[in-house]
Amino acid sequence: MDWVNALVQGTLLGGLYALFAAGLSLIFGVMRLVNIAHGELIVLGAYLGLTVVMATGLHPLLALLLVMPAMGAFGYVLQRGILNQTLGDDILPPLLVTFGLSVILQNLFLEGYTADPQKMDAGALEVASVAVGGLSLGVLPLLTFGIAVAVIAVLQFIFYRTPLGRAFRAVSDNQDIAQLMGLNKRHIFGLAMALALVVTAIAGILLGIRTSFDPTAGGARLIYGFEAVIIGGLGNLWGTLAGGVILGVAQTVGAKIDPGWQLLAGHIAFLVVLAVRPNGLFPRVSG
Amino acid sequence: MPEILTLQRLNAHYGDFQALYGVDMSLEQGEVLAIIGANGAGKTTLLRSVSGLMSNGADQVRYRGQPIGALRADQIAALGIALVPEGRQLFPSLSVEENLLIGGRLKRTGPWNLNTVFELFPVLKERRAFPSTALSGGQQQMVAIGRALMSNPDLILLDEISLGLAPVIIKTIYDALPDIVGEGMSAVIVEQDISKALSVSDRVYCLMEGRVTLESSSKDISREAISHAYFGID
Numbered sequence: 001m002d003w004v005n006a007l008v009q010g011t012l013l014g015g016l017y018a019l020f021a022a023g024l025s026l027i028f029g030v031m032r033l034v035n036i037a038h039g040e041l042i043v044l045g046a047y048l049g050l051t052v053v054m055a056t057g058l059h060p061l062l063a064l065l066l067v068m069p070a071m072g073a074f075g076y077v078l079q080r081g082i083l084n085q086t087l088g089d090d091i092l093p094p095l096l097v098t099f100g101l102s103v104i105l106q107n108l109f110l111e112g113y114t115a116d117p118q119k120m121d122a123g124a125l126e127v128a129s130v131a132v133g134g135l136s137l138g139v140l141p142l143l144t145f146g147i148a149v150a151v152i153a154v155l156q157f158i159f160y161r162t163p164l165g166r167a168f169r170a171v172s173d174n175q176d177i178a179q180l181m182g183l184n185k186r187h188i189f190g191l192a193m194a195l196a197l198v199v200t201a202i203a204g205i206l207l208g209i210r211t212s213f214d215p216t217a218g219g220a221r222l223i224y225g226f227e228a229v230i231i232g233g234l235g236n237l238w239g240t241l242a243g244g245v246i247l248g249v250a251q252t253v254g255a256k257i258d259p260g261w262q263l264l265a266g267h268i269a270f271l272v273v274l275a276v277r278p279n280g281l282f283p284r285v286s287g
Numbered sequence: 288m289p290e291i292l293t294l295q296r297l298n299a300h301y302g303d304f305q306a307l308y309g310v311d312m313s314l315e316q317g318e319v320l321a322i323i324g325a326n327g328a329g330k331t332t333l334l335r336s337v338s339g340l341m342s343n344g345a346d347q348v349r350y351r352g353q354p355i356g357a358l359r360a361d362q363i364a365a366l367g368i369a370l371v372p373e374g375r376q377l378f379p380s381l382s383v384e385e386n387l388l389i390g391g392r393l394k395r396t397g398p399w400n401l402n403t404v405f406e407l408f409p410v411l412k413e414r415r416a417f418p419s420t421a422l423s424g425g426q427q428q429m430v431a432i433g434r435a436l437m438s439n440p441d442l443i444l445l446d447e448i449s450l451g452l453a454p455v456i457i458k459t460i461y462d463a464l465p466d467i468v469g470e471g472m473s474a475v476i477v478e479q480d481i482s483k484a485l486s487v488s489d490r491v492y493c494l495m496e497g498r499v500t501l502e503s504s505s506k507d508i509s510r511e512a513i514s515h516a517y518f519g520i521d
Contacts, residue, residue, distance in 0.1 A: 163388075163389075163392060166381060166385050166388065166389050166392075167389070167392070169378065169380045169381055170378045170381060170389050172380065173378040173379055173380050173381070174376060174378060176340055176360070177372060177376045177378070178378075178389075179339070179340070179359065179360035179361045179364070180338060180339075180340070180360050180361075180364055180369070180370050180372070181361075181364065181389050181390055181392060181393075181434075181438070182361050182364040182365050182392060182393040182438065183361055183389075183392070184359070184361045185361075
């Protein structure tokens with residue numbers, strides 16, 4: 001039963017990793033931008049949530065109503081004001097600029113919130129559990145996984161059933177020809193970053209409820225996000241969810257074998273997938 | 288008829304390489320212009336300059352008298368200029384219908400919509416849900432033309448639409464051209480098949496090494512004049 005418990009807990013943890021990864025996958029899919037600052041942006045979502053909770057007394061999940069639009073607006077301005085200027089044939093400028101952004105954000109967190117670990121209080125939700133088939137499942141992990149599935153489903157709907165999604169895919173396929181259709185790629189990229197940071201806001205607040213975070217917490221989240229995206233296959237949103245689950249299960253099973261192996265087991269799973277299927281388990285089929 | 292497109296001493300560069308040298312050209316509303324020339328003559332560069340894929344001096348390209356040479360491609364598309372690019376260049380992750388719909392996203396009013404494009408090319412209706420990459424070259428060319436028509440342009444630029452297609456498909460597409468450029472639409476056709484280009488156009492320009500070497504009515508032009516302008520031989 002312990003092993004079944006490890007598998008189930010890992011699956012639920014994978015929901016959070018999928019949320020870390022979804023924004024990363026979306027941004028890479030639309031504009032081929034590798035966002036090194038993604039981890040810090042997740043932490044920014046957590047700090048904004050903390051600020052709203054402290055200022056208003058709202059429950060952290062309700063704080064999402066304010067943090068999501070704020071992060072979306074920040075994403076649009078960030079993309080139009082800075083990141084669009086770095087996009088081109090050379091892949092180095094966006095890497096350097098987003099790395100610089102991650103350093104700036106870390107230092108701003110230190111200035112604004114000190115180096116002390118912080119956590120959001122979600123009250124009874126944090127300890128509530130339900131018994132399922134002899135297992136005791138936390139309501140918060142279940143909720144997180146449900147939110148992850150819902151977020152991926154909504155992103156999938158936007159990408160494949162709406163004019164905005166058509167525009168995302170067209171710009172991703174061929175920026176020049178998309179411009180001929182009247183699409184302003186700078187605006188479309190801005191919308192993609194806004195959408196990615198709305199998802200990142202959700203990931204950040206769920207992170208801040210689940211565990212403590214500090215100004216340096218972004219690096220590990222970036223790695224988990226990258227690993228989930230690459231395991232699942234670049235450009236495949238459901239694959240990203242699967243990648244998150246595989247990573248989560250590898251970690252909990254590793255921890256079951258030896259508590260010291262938790263993180264290492266996740267990285268080993270990532271390396272094995274990379275060695276066997278360099279394009280990930282479910283790469284997007286196109287062209 | 289008023290001039291719809293005017294090129295004034297248009298120069299175009301790819302880095303240090305100059306592809307067009309002071310090209311002057313004009314197109315009246317409702318007119319069909321053919322541009323012929325050998326490979327590397329600058330024909331595609333000229334269409335890229337008009338459509339905004341290459342940036343130029345603002346006054347070098349005028350549309351209805353308005354300088355557009357420095358505008359972006361999306362701004363030029365919104366003014367009513369559509370390009371059917373060389374090599375089709377459909378969006379591979381979009382279905383046939385989605386490729387057409389994204390062409391119509393500007394929502395300009397006019398005769399073209401999904402139904403009228405399907406009437407023009409019925410095979411596309413049968414394959415509307417197919418990935419665009421699953422079509423034959425000729426069918427992909429039909430999608431590329433339909434995608435441009437969906438924006439209801441006032442000026443359509445057609446770049447080598449017969450390239451790499453079977454003769455029967457080329458005939459189908461050229462037979463459809465009168466329906467396409469009816470309704471008062473103007474067109475610029477870049478084509479290496481000289482006889483095809485002359486058969487559907489009112490006037491013809493020949494480019495050689497980035498310079499205009501001939502301007503003539505398509506009906507009155509002689510084989511000798513074309514040889515001279517096209518190859519530089521008498």
